[in-house]
Amino acid sequence: MKKEYDYLIVGSGLFGSVFAHEATKIGKKCLVIDKRNHSGGNIHCENIEGINVHKYGPHIFHTNDKKIWDYVNQFADFNHFVYSPLSFSKGKLYNLPFNMNTFYQLWGTKTPEEAKAKIEEQVAIYGFEKPKNLEEQALSIVGKDIYEQFIKEYTEKQWGRKATDLPAFIIKRIPIRFTFDNNYFNDKYQGIPIGGYNKIIENLLKNVEVKLSTNYFENKEFFENIATKIVFTGKIDEYFDYQYGKLEYRSLRFESEILETENFQGNAGINYNDSEFGYTRIVEHKHFEFGNQKKTVITKEYPENWTSEKEAYYPINDEKNQEIYLNYKKLSENLNHVIFGGRLAEYRYYDMHQVIASALHKSKIELQND
Template sequence: MSVKEYDYLIVGAGLFGSVFAHEMTKLNKKCLVIDKRNHLGGNVYCEEKEGINIHKYGAHIFHTNDQRIWDYVNQFATFNNYINSPMSLSKGKLYNLPFNMNTFYQLWGTRTPEEAKAVIDEQVAKYGTKSPQNLEEQALSLVGKDIYETFIKEYTEKQWGKKATDLPAFIIKRLPVRYTFNNNYFNDRYQGIPIGGYNVIINGLLDGVDTKTGVDFFESRSELEALANNVVYTGKIDEFFEYKYGKLEYRSLRFENELHEIENYQGNAVVNYNDTEYPFTRIIEHKHFEFGKQSKTIITKEYPEAWDQGKEAYYPINNDRNQEIYKRYKEESLKLNHIIFGGRLAEYRYYDMHQIIASSLAQVKEILGLSSNRG
């Protein structure tokens, strides 16, 4: 049996693949990371224009409660103290998010938690139901009519391309309501943006690792697999198995960037546009992630779209049909000893960044455990 050039071929240069490559390289394993895009970093890739780091594939705000993960990313970048405090435009008025005492004052003029809670409880009692059958009924049962119609209904219908009454209730498991004047969207202890953008982290992770961009795994599959003893695959799991059990479904996004010859377009990094009169769901103003003082600004309008093969797959549609298909692919994947499936697309689930990193580290630990047990 011939000795192969690499211990691991890693398909996909996003966070999962980059963390895996970094950890295995530290253990003197030889890795090759490939990506079909013309850059490394997957969806956290930042594109620099006018001195501004643009989050090319949507806003990425790092947040975690896990000190181990926070310490891990801080090896590669210094994080600023950005706090995500989005605004929401609805029916011509701006509101604070997440739903908190500022939001309730803007909606109803309530000044105390007791007053706000009384309004919500009254509306839940009036419009809610014991056994919600769809997303609309679920939301009404959690927060009542005003919050649902002002912030949830039209935004969600744009996001999923369906009426709220046609969406399953499980999409909204809970809606956090805060009876404090706190506009910090996340509850996590650690939060921020890497100074210089996420490329700083990816470059740190992949320092000393062989990488190739613009390489489509499926166009040269047999040649690429022949290079390594093992494959780490982070792409779509149904594509890996040539769609033998059917295609999994996703929602996609389209981003439109605009350069404005002004210093400040909207005064905030994230503003949601709830009303259906706007075809986009939010506008991101990237410079605010890093407190930029540039004379110009770049904004991105985010348009949810139906997904097809030519588009990026962003959000898995985790309904019963898709979960059943995924389950069959998952069973197939477990039969392959030398292929590791990891990440958002390979596991058909939505991950935050800290979860992806934790998942990749856990995979490395599992491999080390298996090899030491065999040894």
Template sequence: MLKKYDYLIVGAGLFGSVFAYEATRLGKKCLVIDRRNHIGGNVYCENIEGINVHKYGAHIFHTSNKRIWEYVNRFAEFNRYTNSPIANYKGEIYNLPFNMNTFNKLWGVFTPEEAKNKIEEQRREAGISEPKNLEEQAISLVGTDIYQKLIQGYTEKQWGRSAKELPAFIITRLPVRFTYDNNYFNDRYQGIPEGGYNVIVENMLEGIEVRLNTDFFKNREELEGLANKIVFTGMIDEFYNYKFGRLEYRSLRFEHEILDMDNYQGNAVVNYTDRETPFTRIIEHKHFEFGTQEKTVITREYPAEWVPGDEPYYPINDEKNNELYKQYKQLAEKEENIIFGGRLADYKYYDMHHVIYHALKTVEKEFNLEDKMV
């Protein structure tokens, strides 16, 4: 029996939207569904007081891949926003990423050589040769002072665990540079889409049927019967009804507040790195687009242990969970009519450019494209 759609795409985030856009361009008929009441997944923005509020945490687009940058610029104009977060440790303000401004404020050093010598001195004092956990890796990278003030409290809040219990690889993404450069990312391109991320996803899904407030698992049999293939971007363990057990995540809780002032903190992102402050950061959204509105909107971001029903944000990629994921991945690889992709289906933390890259590679593979997209 002929199906109504070529592809049922579960999830209207970036992965699902890119796939739907490209498949539609290739003449396929797609249905996109999402259990939320909006498209865009976690990059969704809500307009409050004329400000595009990043409802699920700060999203700054950055990439060194020219083709990915050109691709997203098809769907929106990007501004020149440069991510330069700052850290607040009990009222002391430090630049992030760790750079010469940070080292000067902390130690009074002026030259890269002085900063390197200070870090090396603290490494030796700590006696760490082969880092076995996050704490040891962090001290090896930046010394004890920075670890204790700017890493330990923030990280333990974020992950809900002692830094000694966390794997070393988590901290290796953290930039450390010996220049007076406050740009957090090393990537060649970065910015915020003018008008917010909704512009991108709306343009990708233009002309494509989308059903919101639609839970795949509550209507699974009916929905599976509509299409020849399924593109699934949700939690892979949920797809298989937790056959081998539940994968673990960290979640987030957001507390949004409208303030009757034009500028609350002078920066888009301020991290609170002490252990006692319950939130990890405050986001002031208007600064992403250089807003001049009379009011401002801030968001306090609280880390939380994930429980079923919460939004899963960060996969806990420790040995136990990675082994569990491998069992689900083996099932997924045997599927002929189901395509898995995205952060939850791959059980891997992705930045936005990674999601788009993997979606385009999936399109290449699915449609046997000889001209590589990325």
């Protein structure tokens, strides 16, 4: 018997919305459900005082892939925002990513040769031939000054563990530029959708049935039976009822304030390295869209230990968790009627352009074979 929907899509973030759009385009009937009271997943924006506030942390779209850039530009016009964050450390402001401006602020070096020599000298003294943890890895790449000034305390706050207890692979490489260039991303295409990310999601889901405040797991049997196939973008371990144990994440807490000033910090993002600050950065949202509103909205971002009641942001892809994930992945490969996709279902950190590419790839394979 033909079911009511061709695809039930669990989660209205980028993966689910792109898949739903592509399927609907060729005449498939889709239902998108989301347990939150809004669509868009973590790219959702909330309009406060005329400012698009990135509710779940700042999102800057960047890619080198022209096909992906052209794809998102169908759904919104983008501005020319370039992310150039600052770092507040030991009472001073420094440019990021690590570049000639940073080295001049730190050491007074004026040429690439001077900066390279300084780093090489410190790596020779403090580096390790076979780094066993994050601290040793960082010392082996950038030396003592950059590690202690910018990496150690920030990373320990971010992960809630000592740098000596974190695996070296977390920072396989540290981007260093020997040019005076504060553009955080190297990608050719970069910007923020004019009017916020909600426009992209609204246009992706324009012709799709969507039900919000709807938890798949509260009525799983019903939802399993209304569609021929399911696209699942939630936590893969939850789908399989945690039978191999729970995968671990780091979580975040956001504290936002409306301030009676036009410009609080003059920049979209400033990192706070020192451990005396509980937060890792302050985001001032109006700068993403070059706003001139009379007030401003800032958000302090606090890393937290994750529990199942909190939002899962960063997968902890260590050996133990990867082993658990691979067990779930094997189970997922045996389910022909379920497509798993996105950050939580694939237990990996995705940038926005990567999750769109993944959704387009999986939808193409699925819809061609249908």
